[in-house]
Amino acid sequence: MSNAAVTAATSSRATAAGKSALARLGEAFVSRLVILIPYLWLVFFFLIPFVIVFKISLSQTAIAIPPYTPVLGFGDGLAGFFAQLNELSIDNYTWLTQDALYVNAYVTSVIVAAISTVLTLLVGYPIAYGMARAPAMLRPTLLMLVILPFWTSFLIRVYAWIGILKPEGLLNQLLLATGIISQPLVILNTYTAIFIGIVYSYLPFMVLPLYSALEKMDYSLIEAAKDLGCPPTSAFWKITFPLSLPGVIAGCLLVFIPAVGEFVIPDLLGGSQTLMIGKTLWNEFFANRDWPVSSAVAVILLLLLIVPIMLFQRAQARAQEQDK
Amino acid sequence: MKSLGSIRRDFAPWNDPNAKPYIQFDKVTKKFGDFTAVNNLSLTIFEREFFALLGASGCGKSTLLRMLAGFEDPTAGRILLDGQDLRGIPPYRRPVNMMFQSYALFPHMTVENNIAFGLKQDGMPKPEIAARVGEMLKLVKLEQFAKRKPHQLSGGQRQRVALARSVAKRPKVLLLDEPLGALDKKLREETQFELMDLQQSLGLTFVVVTHDQEEAMTMADRIAIIDKGEVMQVATPAEVYEAPGSRFVAGFVGNVNMFEGKIAHGEAGAASIDAGNGITIRTENAGDAATGAAVAFAIRPEKIRISSTRPAGAVNAIEGEVYDIAYLGDMTVYHVRLDDGHVVRASTMNAARITEDPLSWNDRAWVSFRPDAGVVLTR
Numbered sequence: 262m263s264n265a266a267v268t269a270a271t272s273s274r275a276t277a278a279g280k281s282a283l284a285r286l287g288e289a290f291v292s293r294l295v296i297l298i299p300y301l302w303l304v305f306f307f308l309i310p311f312v313i314v315f316k317i318s319l320s321q322t323a324i325a326i327p328p329y330t331p332v333l334g335f336g337d338g339l340a341g342f343f344a345q346l347n348e349l350s351i352d353n354y355t356w357l358t359q360d361a362l363y364v365n366a367y368v369t370s371v372i373v374a375a376i377s378t379v380l381t382l383l384v385g386y387p388i389a390y391g392m393a394r395a396p397a398m399l400r401p402t403l404l405m406l407v408i409l410p411f412w413t414s415f416l417i418r419v420y421a422w423i424g425i426l427k428p429e430g431l432l433n434q435l436l437l438a439t440g441i442i443s444q445p446l447v448i449l450n451t452y453t454a455i456f457i458g459i460v461y462s463y464l465p466f467m468v469l470p471l472y473s474a475l476e477k478m479d480y481s482l483i484e485a486a487k488d489l490g491c492p493p494t495s496a497f498w499k500i501t502f503p504l505s506l507p508g509v510i511a512g513c514l515l516v517f518i519p520a521v522g523e524f525v526i527p528d529l530l531g532g533s534q535t536l537m538i539g540k541t542l543w544n545e546f547f548a549n550r551d552w553p554v555s556s557a558v559a560v561i562l563l564l565l566l567i568v569p570i571m572l573f574q575r576a577q578a579r580a581q582e583q584d585k
Numbered sequence: 586m587k588s589l590g591s592i593r594r595d596f597a598p599w600n601d602p603n604a605k606p607y608i609q610f611d612k613v614t615k616k617f618g619d620f621t622a623v624n625n626l627s628l629t630i631f632e633r634e635f636f637a638l639l640g641a642s643g644c645g646k647s648t649l650l651r652m653l654a655g656f657e658d659p660t661a662g663r664i665l666l667d668g669q670d671l672r673g674i675p676p677y678r679r680p681v682n683m684m685f686q687s688y689a690l691f692p693h694m695t696v697e698n699n700i701a702f703g704l705k706q707d708g709m710p711k712p713e714i715a716a717r718v719g720e721m722l723k724l725v726k727l728e729q730f731a732k733r734k735p736h737q738l739s740g741g742q743r744q745r746v747a748l749a750r751s752v753a754k755r756p757k758v759l760l761l762d763e764p765l766g767a768l769d770k771k772l773r774e775e776t777q778f779e780l781m782d783l784q785q786s787l788g789l790t791f792v793v794v795t796h797d798q799e800e801a802m803t804m805a806d807r808i809a810i811i812d813k814g815e816v817m818q819v820a821t822p823a824e825v826y827e828a829p830g831s832r833f834v835a836g837f838v839g840n841v842n843m844f845e846g847k848i849a850h851g852e853a854g855a856a857s858i859d860a861g862n863g864i865t866i867r868t869e870n871a872g873d874a875a876t877g878a879a880v881a882f883a884i885r886p887e888k889i890r891i892s893s894t895r896p897a898g899a900v901n902a903i904e905g906e907v908y909d910i911a912y913l914g915d916m917t918v919y920h921v922r923l924d925d926g927h928v929v930r931a932s933t934m935n936a937a938r939i940t941e942d943p944l945s946w947n948d949r950a951w952v953s954f955r956p957d958a959g960v961v962l963t964r
Contacts, residue, residue: 483691484656487676489703489754499702503693 311563318556319349329552353557363541363558367565371536373452373527374520377459381467381516384460389471389508390501391530393478404472407465419458419529425452450532458526463519467512474508474580475501477484507580514573518566538562590823596806597821598631606665607632607790608653608758613662615814617646622648625662627708635784635791637805638740639798639838645814646794650760653792654683667757677706678703682756686763688747690735696722696746697731721749724783741772746779752787759784761793777803781952798838802826810834826885832964842889842929844882847872848961856961858882862925867900871961884959889931891919893942895951902953905929907944919944921952 316333323330331345357363392403410418425431426449433445448454478501486496502509524539531537538558545555598604608630615623622645630636638646651657652664655676664671671679682703685740690699700721704714722728725745735743744767751759764780765773784791795801802822802952810817810825810833817837818830829835832843836910846860848871856871858880874880895902908928909920918932929952944950 345933361616370673479689481685481687481689482691484654484676485683486684487656487701488654488681489750490677490706491702492675492677495706501693 263490263582267295305449315560316349317552318353318554318560319351320553321348321350321352322553323550327552328550353553354561356554357557357561362536366538366541367561368524369536370521371565373455373537374459374523375519377456377463377520378513378517380456381460381463382513385464385467385471385512386509388464389468389475392472393469394473394480407468407472410465415462416525419462419525422454422458422461422530423449426457439562443584449530452535454530454532455527455535455537459516459520459532460522462526463516466515470511470515471508474505474511478504505575510576511573511580514569514576518569518573521566522562526540588823589827590821592823594806594821596633598634598780599629599745599807604631605653605665606630607634609663609665610649610794611663613649613652613659615645615657616660619826621815623652623659626811626814626816628809628816628819628879630790630792632790633788635804635806636783636793637801637808638792638794638811639801639808640796640811641837642796644811646796646811647762649811650683650762650792650794653758654681654760663893680757681760682751682754682758683760684751684761684764684883686748686766688743690746690750692735694842695732695734696727696738699735699746700753701749701876702750714854717753717821721753724752725749726817732825740767741776744768744776746888748783750854752783752789755787756789758790758792761791763795764793765797766795772859773800774803780804802838810837824888828960829883829962832881832883832962835881835960835962840886840930840932842886844884846882848876848878848880850876855956858961862927864903864923864925864927866959868959868961869957870959872963874961874963877941878963881962882959883962884954886918886930886932887916887934888954888958889929889945891921891931891933892951892953893944893948896953898944899951900956902951903929904949904951907946907948907950910944919950921950 317329320329320331322328331348333342333345335342337344388407392400392407395403423430427433428445428447428449430449432448433442436442437445448457482500482504483493483496486500487493489498522539522542523537524543527535527537527540528543531540542555542558542562545551545558550556599725606629608628610626610628613623613626614621624645626645626649628649638649640646648657653666653671655671655674658672666679666681673757685875691702694702697718700718701714704717709717718731719728722731725748727742727745727749729741730738735746738746744764748764751761761780765776768776769931777800780791791920793801793804802825805822807821808825809819812833818825818834820828820830825834825838828839829841835841835843844860844864844866846858846859846864846866849857849859849865855867855869856868856874856876858868858871860866860882868882871880890896891907895904903923905921905923907919908922911918916932916934921929921931923929931952
């Protein structure tokens with residue numbers, strides 16, 4: 262390189278450095294802003310509403326608008342605000358522990374969600390496995406078929422199950438006509454109906470993560486296992502299943518977490534004989550107009566779900582690390 | 586003692602009419618839909634042999650290996666191992682193990698557990714498994730990596746784990762599918778010799794699939810050259826190179842100069858070939874080609890001498906012009922355009938550091954070769 266060229270290169274680098282000092286400040290601001298957006302979103306649409314709900318859960322019912330007291334405000338100055346704060350109490354939480362109804366509703370919800378999750382896994386795994394092993398040309402179509410039900414309203418799809426499950430419904434008609442049963446089965450308004458509803462509604466949430474875990478698995482691993490003396494069933498449990506575990510965990514939590522608080526399915530298919538926390542909450546809020554107690558129910562539900570949500574986050578992080 | 590190529594072979598059961606074949610492909614055909622991957626192919630492999638299936642991708646060589654492992658069933662024909670028909674025996678009951686091209690190491694298991702996997706399947710007692718795994722780790726020099734997971738290893742280390750895993754069960758036959766394909770050139774060359782030593786010390790029968798002729802030449806006792814699902818030739822590396830059976834084999838393995846022509850007159854193996862444009866080639870290797878037969882005369886570049894003057898007493902010498910030179914360090918490759926337009930490739934070992942009378946581009950030059958240097962191909 263000639264001397265002139267060196268000087269030119271150095272000076273251009275110098276101006277580039279001068280520019281970049283300013284540009285870097287701008288870039289830093291932009292990148293902070295980009296990170297800020299999701300945090301702002303969480304603050305406005307999760308944290309603030311949660312604080313409001315939490316505050317209501319510490320209040321008492323009142324025949325007023327809004328239907329609870331105290332309503333925090335600075336109408337009486339700072340002293341008044343603190344006086345109102347003093348009125349808040351954990352009475353509603355104590356109440357929840359004292360009434361067996363709530364404890365039962367929580368426990369039943371967790372059990373129903375757990376059983377539904379296992380059933381969804383049992384139904385979803387073979388579907389996802391079949392999809393992942395299908396010819397590559399067919400896979401996008403199969404994936405589409407899994408997502409297709411989302412194009413119809415969730416409510417309508419759950420409603421349709423009433424028509425299928427009721428005593429004179431399609432299922433009973435079919436079973437009676439084929440002579441498999443002589444008396445119509447009572448399915449609607451039982452926990453069985455809730456299980457069917459949850460498995461049906463949440464199946465895509467199970468199938469999709471399972472499919473993505475199974476699809477990226479190298480089939481030669483199964484061949485290698487067989488080659489080393491492992492029969493197909495054993496190869497499934499030793500190779501395929503452990504390698505699909507991130508998908509199993511993700512799918513199970515994606516079904517379990519919303520299923521615990523599910524309201525529509527137990528309300529439409531479960532009838533009055535079944536007890537789930539989502540329905541209890543609805544009743545407290547709309548039937549009893551007891552905002553403080555229903556808020557307390559919601560807060561406890563959230564605390565209950567924090568553990569599985571954290572498990573989910575950890576599983577996701579670990580799966581991402583493995584991909585690297 | 587005279588021998589084809591530069592090696593004298595003591596292990597040659599294929600020349601022994603009483604030797605018992607170990608693996609036999611008997612008129613095997615494999616079709617995938619309309620596509621015939623393997624076409625009525627017969628092949629015999631002997632015990633303790635290092636056998637290579639060499640061919641371009643898609644020639645059916647991997648299908649042969651997969652049929653032997655049990656992942657595919659032949660559409661027609663039989664495959665025998667030690668006299669036993671393998672038809673209907675699933676892969677997990679065959680006494681063969683395979684080393685996969687992708688290595689197929691179980692990502693959720695440590696190196697140790699990968700190697701122990703096959704032994705556990707056999708229900709071997711735990712202390713014996715531990716001993717065998719230790720022995721295997723030592724064999725592939727990975728003792729200190731026993732607790733690592735595959736993704737924590739380099740490509741070469743993974744290859745050695747895959748190898749250890751596939752020989753841990755002491756299979757009757759080890760199948761290797763492009764075993765060195767994913768390694769870089771230097772590592773590949775080292776590993777070739779390691780594989781040969783391993784095969785010697787374990788006394789196993791190796792069947793290796795490769796598209797790399799150098800790899801096949803280096804390692805194998807015999808090579809089967811496969812094209813479009815058919816065997817073109819089965820022979821030792823030296824035979825394949827020095828006595829190819831057809832134009833395809835001569836062209837596929839190594840570099841070759843080919844002169845198409847007609848046998849002008851010949852007797853008892855010696856002949857003159859009229860290659861057109863006034864070029865006549867005298868050869869001692871015409872075999873039983875009849876006078877007038879259309880043949881190809883094939884000669885390897887290193888068997889052609891290149892010089893600036895016509896060598897005295899040369900039987901075959903053709904004049905031309907140097908139009909390309911490639912200096913490769915250990916040798917130099919010349920492309921000489923003969924006066925009829927035919928381009929001849931000649932290579933010279935650079936045995937000395939200093940060349941007396943170097944050739945340059947556009948120099949007039951003579952290419953010459955001995956009458957026994959080339960072969961006559963009728964197919």
